[in-house]
Amino acid sequence: MQRTLDILTRLIAFDTTSDRSNLALIHFVRDLLAEHGIQATVLANAEGDKASLLATIGPPVAGGVVLSGHTDTVPVTGQTWSQDPYQATLKEGRLYGRGSVDMKGFIGLCLAMVPQFLASPLKRPIHLAFSYDEESTCMGCLPLIDHMRETLPEVAAVIIGEPTQGRVVSAHKGVHSWRTEVTGVPAHSSRPDLGVSATFYAARIISELERTANELRTNAIRGELFEPPYSTLHVSAMQGGNAPNIIAKDARLHWELRNLPSDPPDAVRARFDDFTAQLAREMQQHSADCRIQTLEDYASVPALTP
Template sequence: MHASAQSQQHPVLDYAISHLTDLIAFDTTSKYSNLAIIEHLRSFFADLGADVSVLPNASGEKANLVARIGPADAPGIVLSGHTDVVPADPKQWQSNPFDMQKRGSRLFGRGTCDMKGFVACAMAAAPVFAEGKLKRPLYFCFSHDEEVGCLGAPAIAKYLASLDVPPELAIIGEPSEMQLINGQKGKIAMEVTVHGDGGHSSFSPQHVNAVEYASRIIAMIGERSKRYEREGPFDQDFSVPHATTLATIINGGVATNITPDACNFIFELRSIDQDAAQTDMQALIADVEAALLPEMQALAPKARIDWEEVFSYPAMGDATGCETFKKIEPILPARGGKVSYGSEGGVFEIYGGIPSVIIGPGSIRQAHKVDEFIEIEQLSQCLTFLDSLDTWMKR
């Protein structure tokens, strides 16, 4: 459908699209500061009379925002979104990724789906929340650096937990096609550096080839993933019902006639069991070192393998058993299972003690892709859900 048709279905859809146009225009790729978009959001919510707090990071180049509408002395609900986006190469896109374009029933731009579409809907609905008498507070929380490891969200979660009356449930607006998601995997990203022993490649049997040993480690990581696929543990509610490992980036070697003395790569472990993640990672490291270090050091005693955690974030547990979920469940959309992608839901649970679910517009299959888009109908569905939330919070 066209936007005009959708506007008849929801009175503030055009405002949501306008807000989304403004949000997409901020290039908030994670490597850049997000202070401009945070100021945009601060000004908007302050004008509504919200209680607004800006939480800068240690460098002062990034910040989170928390805006409260409603009373501070009652347990409330969190609407959570992140402000950063993944990189976009304009040469690969049909249009400027930071100039939102409407084509048919879709809105194109970096972040339309992941996840400024949700932020735009929250902004469009905020005046309705603000004009009534909420019995419970609503916390609009917008973070920095979610895409590079949920780096901003812990500060928000700790801030909320420190309140006299903390929130009792968080709704994370990651793209779920407006289905209720009640579980999310955790992730550990690990950088591995193999230190071998190089020299002229004509003497290669006397060397420890760091690239070759890195490839053997990657093969072991791949075999670990196959073992998860064969043996589990399994949770069929997840889109991928077992843990996974994957090597994602590799760099090594300097010339065709030099045995490489160093190679580094990054891999990830996505786990369905938060308690087992670190144990599994340490077991993998132990297996690799037991298999490879002795033969490496037989040729070069100083050869070694270094392991450094790049980042990690916790899995999001199942909040459907908590009392607040049971109270709010009648207005929630249909359940869509659990997801393998990451979100800040686990951060709110671990650092803030706030049970979390995921409900957001757009499909995760569009996230991080060239010509990312969101269906206008998804924004309309999100706004309808926020209407129901407004009614529930005023009871």
């Protein structure tokens, strides 16, 4: 117990908010494992300010188990804390601090168990895989996954220590986020006939997304593993225009789909693309400079089932 608390206290002390470096924490973990004779691989990102870590305990054979967690945390800005969020505080059997549950708690437990792992007659390996940027882009684990696929024997299971109140969660929805940019033609508001309003067309796109969301809701599956038991779609933000008396030239909207494993995201995106292509043709009847472009935003996470 005390070893776990000591390690977790050190982990919490590192400010690994997603927009900051996690290297100090990764190097701490690397050095801690080295004290036990375990060599860890550190995989830095292209910018060199963040990294994942992979280490193996036991024989290099197939059938191992991966214990995985992300090292980044969400911000504390604007939150009311009764103590320093980066100083672990034990009160009435509960440990408080940023990341104490999501997910430094699990990482701390894994590291505290290392001496027992080493002392056990393991027939299959235990792999420790710690990533970054889960709380922001969900992209930080991808180079780590690629490296594992290239270097590890086939594994039997991956246990990801997200806070689930001790329940086994064996499936999750997909997450797909896009940014749609609408380019119109500016004009003075006294002559809207000379312009093409990007905000008007963005509003029509949002209405179409709402129709799609409502249709997805009708496909709720009774007894489904998820809450709510249907795919969801929402528009999280919209920006457009730059002056009250100018027909808006530009508009941007961010939208996200969280799909059931049974709902392919490609179908939603294809419907959306057909709709916006029709709008773009309508806009271009006024000016060839008009366009609607949709790009992947921050995440594309596949839905998973057992």
